[in-house]
Amino acid sequence: MKKIENVEYDKLLENFKEILKRNKLKYTNQREIILKMLYSNNEHFTPEKLYFLIKEKHPGLNVGIATVYRTLNMLEESDIATSISFGTQGKKFELGNKPHHDHMICKKCSEIIEFEDKAIEKRQEQIAKERGFKLTGHLMQLYGICGKCQQTDMEE
């Protein structure tokens, strides 16, 4: 029972291996697992969370937190993953292979909702151009209270 998503994953993996090869890096078990975890859990991970999740799901594999950090940084540098900053509380990572999108973050429960808006993207390009800026990317985060937490608030 092959899911259609696997095709996507195969492509991602292929791309990953190619980048490794191009940079004379090695395709290790740890790197594979980290990539797979990022892919199969449609979530945003802190390095620490990812580390514990790997230990949980792959008890056989001996991973160190350092490897998780190293790999995530490597993935980000190769544009495979991207990160979102949370001030003092560190970063959360996600794969960057999805169609572009931005994030709406709940201040209460930290849940992240993804969205995408062409109109805003276009406007951003224009703004950058007007100011002699060569745009390479952007980060847009909307903060607020998600539907669920709005209800919880009322109960307080």
Add this chain to the structure above:
Amino acid sequence: MKKIENVEYDKLLENFKEILKRNKLKYTNQREIILKMLYSNNEHFTPEKLYFLIKEKHPGLNVGIATVYRTLNMLEESDIATSISFGTQGKKFELGNKPHHDHMICKKCSEIIEFEDKAIEKRQEQIAKERGFKLTGHLMQLYGICGKCQQTDMEE
């Protein structure tokens, strides 16, 4: 020779004192200096930078880094200042009394250019509404290479 900006600063200060009073907090020398520094330097500070700048400009005042952190956090909680996250590298603070704006950040030199765009703001409101989100704020950062660094790049 009173600058017109001083009127603005006076208002800011008044507001600050009022908030302090309302919360039974004290108006200390350290707090005043931190506010003034944030105001008079039209920059975005990391707590550390601010700390050293204060030591430099006010050698008489004995400040601790802890106080800088405490004050910045307090200012942020009272909505007098806001912060921008920079991943692992911490936060930068600025006063929040300016008209709302967003930031364009140069990946090379970390310079921050401010801008403002009503069209995007409106669109954001709409997006949040569509998803049952109660919007309380947002962060938009455009990344790229500023004009200056584009030139430097060519010389490399």
Add this chain to the structure above:
DNA sequence: GTCAGTGCAAAAGTTTTGCATACAG
């Protein structure tokens, strides 16, 4: 005088690094 604020140093997090060992190519 009282109680919040401060500096200092210690502590708590988070992320990175050094090094000997393991393992991919």
Add this chain to the structure above:
DNA sequence: CTGTATGCAAAACTTTTGCACTGAC
């Protein structure tokens, strides 16, 4: 085999906290 990757522990940072003392009200 060679040299990169890894785990571990130590180090490096950044931010927060505990405490005795200072200073605002």
